[in-house]
Amino acid sequence: MRAVFNETFQRYLSMIEEHLAQIPWGKDTLSESMSYSLVGGGKRIRPVLALAAAEAVGGNPEKILPAAIALELIHTYSLIHDDLPAMDNDDYRRGRLSNHKVFGEANAILAGDGLLTYAFEFLADPILGQPEKQLRVIREVAAAAGKNGMVGGQVLDIAGEEKKLSLTEIEEIHKAKTGALLIASARLGGILAGGSEEQIEALTNYAQALGLAFQIKDDILDVIGDSETLGKPAGSDLRQGKSTYVSLLGLEEAKHQLHAQTQRAQSALKLFERNFSFLSELAVYIEQRQH
Incomplete structure (x- = not known):
């Protein structure tokens, strides 16, 4: 089963990387800054999730590639802005210097802005050929990335620094900051x-659990991981005084909660009679990842 998962994951990654490589970047500083962070590696979980969801409902993942790529552009923009001194103030991302350490803060801000807006060009690509479905997806992705989703979650995260938050408050932050775009990826x-609609709802429930699992694992890795493996400084949550699943529950209970969310994600897939094994294994991959 793991061999099939790895093979499928690599197939999705190859599709994504080949499409990213075809983006016609210019030679200007803004283009260099945008492409620096976009092609700098990463797990590509959001576009992979979109492609896998498409295949799970019986579709051809290649036909939705531009929309899947848009998700990676949005995610990358958020990472560039997260690393800024006004946010998490991290000097490294994916084992390399953060965007603002290479191109300066102003260019990093603009590169993030450029990637976010460029993403909606991909979402509106005529090659997708489904105007009504595209409009629905564009609206959902915009909501997931905006004030009631990722951006709003980041605001809550910043406001929660140096405060002792409840488990409910932590979950609300991560449902918005991390979970919203993962849900949008699966639904897309x-x-x-x-x-x-029944299948889309099942994918939504799956991605909700996957998003919480992803964040709990991040919190665990921030404590037990090392900077070289993570590709960014370990212990940043502790330095910033953030409440996390580990700080609130302890390491062992956080691991228990992680496994519970993994099982919840897998249970949401029972509706599907075929093509869901990759999604089930993806939840395990999230639970067991080391970076």
Whole structure:
């Protein structure tokens, strides 16, 4: 099963990387700054999730590639801005210097802005050929990335620094900051590939659990991981005085909660009679990842 998972993951990654490599970047500083962070590696979880969701409902993942790529552009923009001195003030990302350490703060801000807006060009790509479904997806992705999703979650995260938050408050932060775009990724694949509303709802429930699992694992790795493996400084949450699953529950209970969310994600896939094994294994991959 793991060999099949790895093979499928690599197939999705190859599709994504080949499409990213075809983006016509210019020679100007802004283009260099945008591409520096976009092609700097990463797990590509969001576009992979979109492609897998499309295949799970019986669609062809290649036909939704531009929309899946848009998700990676949005995610990368958020990482550039997260690393800024006004935010997490991290000097390294994915094992390399953060964007602002290479191109300066002003260019890093603009590179993030450029990637976010460029993403919606991909989402509106005529090659997708499904105007009504595209409009639905564009609206959902915009909401997931905006004030009621990722951006709003970041605001809550900043406001929670140096405060002792409850588990409910931590979950609300991460449902918005991390979970919203993961849910949008799964729904995007399901919608554009012609999934039924029942299938799209199942993908939503799956991604909700996956998002919490992803964040709990991040909190655990921030404590037990090392900077070289993580590709960014370990212990940053502690330095910033953030409440996390580990600080609130302890390491062992955080691991228990992580496993519970993994199982919850897998349970959400029972609706599917085929093409869901990769999504099930993806939840395990999130639980077991080391960076």
